[in-house]
Amino acid sequence: MSTQIEQQETETEQEEQEAEIESPGERRRAEKREREAEREAQRETEEATLDDEETVLLKVFRYDPEVEGKQEPRFDDFRVPFHKGMTVLDALIYARDEYDSSLTFRHSCRQAVCGSDALFVNGRQMLGCKTQLAELESPVRIEPLPHQEVVKDLVVDMEHFYDQMHAVEPYFDADDLPEDELEEQRQSRENREKVKMSTRCIWCGACMSSCNIAAGDNEYLGPAAINKAYRFAMDEREGADRKQERLRIIEQEHGVWRCQTQFSCTEVCPKDIPLTEHIQELKREAVKNNLKFW
């Protein structure tokens, strides 16, 4: 601790001296350089202690149809240094950067928002960036999502999933718009609360991959698409006509009725959306819509 304080003091002294002769831009650049050097030194000391640290063994699915000799799927082992708070995605990034730059996987935001890195980890669909390595049994087996065509390594073809998502017309489309186009279209608090969980979907495709029915029936809309339909069908601002159209889409042969309540989707959803509950509610809506005793 004492050394740190001293450092800070000398830094501020330096800054004061430099400010007199240098321009603000130069001063900032110098500060930046200093910070970088500091970080570099810290990284070096961290790396030096790696050897006696904990490691995690990853077994990663590898497959590349374009390279001869990699067309046969196989598992590669990577031993990655473990640090507290490390996620599956962190480990994959380390393995790619340090060991094998050809290791391919999707990732973007690294904070469970973009939905790029849904993976099949130890036999379960999970978001790589949201799954702590510490919670997993070793060795950690990482595979691409089941029931989807593998493009390369951990990358699967999401085209079919997106087709199903678009099939339910996943956009707000009210019957009547307010006269003044700048007027807000307000939603009641209760209604917002009702659709709240369903709006959380990040299109990662984990639910679709876990669904036994979607695996066998390619035309089945799947949990994610039905959840999207729920989000808009239950939105009171859209109006009765639009709701009718939405119900027509989801009550088709390969719509909500394919769901057999295995709860697989609900269990794997990284955003904890109660998918089965939403599908069941839409089933009841569809029945109420068609059975009229008056």
Next chain:
Amino acid sequence: MSQSYNRGTVEDFGRWREFSAGMWAWIFHKFTGWVLVGYLFTHIAVLSTSLGGAELYTNTLQGLEALLVVRFLEVGLLAVAVFHILNGVRLLMVDLGVGLEAQDKSFYASMVLTGAITVASIPTFLGGPLA
């Protein structure tokens, strides 16, 4: 979806160790349902012997009850029927949207209850004298 290569146990029921409660409930419900359909036909076959007269019917039933394996099959049939009924009630609740958060617990409960009722039925089914 078609696969360009064999992904082994990932794609099929080789993953059964990783199945969750809801999945097991679905599999057991299907299985017990088919067993009950199968039983329905044998049931009709046995009952239809009564068309050949009271004696034939009595003899058929006595002949069947004299077999130890039939006694065991009856215990199995009861277990299958009880599970199908209990899980059917569970599915009814799921369809009505009641207690979806407890769906796994209600599955375990129906399993336990099925086991208890089956065990309790053993003296009745296996107790009487053979032949």
